[in-house]
Amino acid sequence: MKKLINRPEDVVREELEGIALAHSDRVKVSLDPYYVMRKDAPVRGKVAVVSGGGSGHEPMHGGFVGRGMLDAACPGEVFTSPTPDQILAATKAVSGGAGVLHIVKNYTGDILNFEMAAELAKEDGIQVEAVVTNDDVAVQDSLYTAGRRGVGITVLAEKVCGAAAEAGRPLGEVAALCSKVNASGRSMGMALTSCTVPAAGKPTFELGEDEMEIGIGIHGEPGRERRRLATADEIVEVLASTIVDDLPFKSGDRVLAFVNGMGGTPLIELYVVYRALDRFLRGRGIAIERNLVGSYITSLEMAGTSITLLRLDDELLGLWDAPVNTPGLRWGA
Amino acid sequence: MGVGYPECVSFVRGFAEAVAANREYLTQLDAEIGDADHGINMDRGMRAVLPKVEALTDQDISGLFRTVAMALISTVGGASGPLYGTVFLQLSSSLKGESEIELSGWAEAVLAAVSAVRARGKAEPGDKTMVDALLPAGEALREAAAEGATLSEGLARGTEAARQGMEATIPLLARRGRASYLGERSQGHQDPGATSSWLLMQAAEAAFAKGN
Numbered sequence: 001m002k003k004l005i006n007r008p009e010d011v012v013r014e015e016l017e018g019i020a021l022a023h024s025d026r027v028k029v030s031l032d033p034y035y036v037m038r039k040d041a042p043v044r045g046k047v048a049v050v051s052g053g054g055s056g057h058e059p060m061h062g063g064f065v066g067r068g069m070l071d072a073a074c075p076g077e078v079f080t081s082p083t084p085d086q087i088l089a090a091t092k093a094v095s096g097g098a099g100v101l102h103i104v105k106n107y108t109g110d111i112l113n114f115e116m117a118a119e120l121a122k123e124d125g126i127q128v129e130a131v132v133t134n135d136d137v138a139v140q141d142s143l144y145t146a147g148r149r150g151v152g153i154t155v156l157a158e159k160v161c162g163a164a165a166e167a168g169r170p171l172g173e174v175a176a177l178c179s180k181v182n183a184s185g186r187s188m189g190m191a192l193t194s195c196t197v198p199a200a201g202k203p204t205f206e207l208g209e210d211e212m213e214i215g216i217g218i219h220g221e222p223g224r225e226r227r228r229l230a231t232a233d234e235i236v237e238v239l240a241s242t243i244v245d246d247l248p249f250k251s252g253d254r255v256l257a258f259v260n261g262m263g264g265t266p267l268i269e270l271y272v273v274y275r276a277l278d279r280f281l282r283g284r285g286i287a288i289e290r291n292l293v294g295s296y297i298t299s300l301e302m303a304g305t306s307i308t309l310l311r312l313d314d315e316l317l318g319l320w321d322a323p324v325n326t327p328g329l330r331w332g333a
Numbered sequence: 334m335g336v337g338y339p340e341c342v343s344f345v346r347g348f349a350e351a352v353a354a355n356r357e358y359l360t361q362l363d364a365e366i367g368d369a370d371h372g373i374n375m376d377r378g379m380r381a382v383l384p385k386v387e388a389l390t391d392q393d394i395s396g397l398f399r400t401v402a403m404a405l406i407s408t409v410g411g412a413s414g415p416l417y418g419t420v421f422l423q424l425s426s427s428l429k430g431e432s433e434i435e436l437s438g439w440a441e442a443v444l445a446a447v448s449a450v451r452a453r454g455k456a457e458p459g460d461k462t463m464v465d466a467l468l469p470a471g472e473a474l475r476e477a478a479a480e481g482a483t484l485s486e487g488l489a490r491g492t493e494a495a496r497q498g499m500e501a502t503i504p505l506l507a508r509r510g511r512a513s514y515l516g517e518r519s520q521g522h523q524d525p526g527a528t529s530s531w532l533l534m535q536a537a538e539a540a541f542a543k544g545n
Contacts, residue, residue: 033407054410076410076411077370077373077374077377077410078370079368079369079370080370080374080409080410080411081410081411081412081414082410083406083407083408083409083410083414084406084407084415085406085407086407107412107511108412108454108509108510108511109410109411109412109413109414109415112412112414112415112416112453112454113410113414113415116406116415138514139514140516146508146509146510146511146513146514149514197368197369197370197373199370199373200360200364200369200370200373204364204368204369205364217511217514219368219511220368220369221367221368221511221514221515222366222515222518224514224515224516224518
């Protein structure tokens with residue numbers, strides 16, 4: 001294992017110390033328990049938006065804390081959900097009296113820990129609504145699985161909900177917007193390489209030089225199927241057609257196209273992917289109104305990409321364009 | 334004759350040792366169908382449990398298990414934290430006020446813990462989860478108690494049922510947790526949660542049988 005770390009057990013704490021030093025203008029960091037919060041939180045009378053999940057997906061979620069996006073983020077250990085005491089402490093720290101929205105990705109661990117935290121917060125008199133994201137079309141959704149994973153749409157939901165909260169919308173509306181973004185978006189990812197959890201010391205799975213894994217999540221877990229390596233255009237065709245057919249996105253739809261890097265893929269390749277995606281969507285009569293290209297929800301050093309499409313309307317467009325000032329996303333501010 | 338507080342402490346210590354010794358094994362099983370952290374997380378949790386247990390002074394079995402539960406919930410994360418936390422929390426409630434545990438009482442406490450885990454994780458038997466090791470173990474313990482088996486005999490039957498339940502998860506299709514994302518690719522792999530649950534039953538047997 002070659003990593004720029006000191007000791008595996010210190011990675012998360014030292015990362016948080018680094019974030020605190022680098023971004024003290026916008027965020028405050030608690031090291032016991034771990035969470036990142038907006039410097040000016042709690043904001044009186046504003047709905048607070050809290051998310052969290054395992055570490056290793058940076059900049060999600062800690063990098064999205066700041067004006068116009070998250071009020072707090074709770075990082076767990078690498079690829080491990082945060083614990084209820086952590087989520088509770090963050091929820092209390094940012095609660096401004098107008099309620100708190102928990103944005104939770106659909107993983108069994110995240111759900112269980114956020115559920116326990118919400119129960120505890122309610123006992124403390126804080127109104128909590130939780131919305132679960134589950135946009136990954138690679139997973140069959142059925143009563144007999146844990147359901148679809150929450151992936152790329154989470155980033156977009158955090159931006160939209162943060163903007164709505166900033167605009168003074170009440171908790172019920174911010175939560176409904178989160179559900180709307182989740183229901184209007186779909187994602188799918190693929191990997192060219194595996195990744196190594198620092199504490200494990202070796203790659204989670206092995207992939208041959210001429211192989212790729214289609215339908216991966218964001219935790220180095222194997223995907224749905226292994227295939228022979230293909231060109232960027234062919235890969236985009238597989239991912240985009242599965243996404244478009246699932247919602248389904250239709251001719252005439254306006255979308256936000258999010259091409260995400262898994263952590264180890266250079267921007268030069270992501271733009272090759274974006275080019276193919278643009279061509280594909282034009283062919284289907286779907287108009288890209290906004291885009292986001294870069295590594296925003298990652299899986300450590302995994303090479304690969306995920307594509308997320310979000311169907312836009314004027315309301316979502318306005319909230320997407322609203323000012324945001326976080327270490328990971330910044331415009332208009 | 335039943336087991337008391339010292340045996341319960343040995344059980345907790347023994348489980349911590351077993352998890353530490355099988356840290357890589359559990360993590361490897363999880364890498365095959367999950368996200369490669371089960372051994373790492375359980376080991377971190379049980380390491381955090383030990384000093385809290387050493388600091389206890391009032392020799393209360395229920396309090397001991399509650400301490401274990403709270404430490405696991407606040408350090409493990411993932412699904413295992415709340416689920417193993419739930420196991421120990423339910424053991425604590427079931428054994429409230431008890432200073433000695435008989436085979437029948439242990440069987441009922443284990444079965445109550447399985448029910449609590451099923452409620453929290455929404456898992457059914459056969460979903461390829463820890464329930465598949467714990468439920469047969471609880472049932473074997475109850476059956477042994479009903480047949481008037483000795484404590485050590487009953488515990489051995491419980492552990493053996495957990496082992497068989499764990500091995501029976503290999504061909505199963507995962508329906509809960511991260512392994513369910515793999516669909517048919519989850520078949521042919523032993524469930525890591527069922528494996529750590531077998532270690533739990535084994536630790537209880539070793540500590541409780543030795544105490545008698």
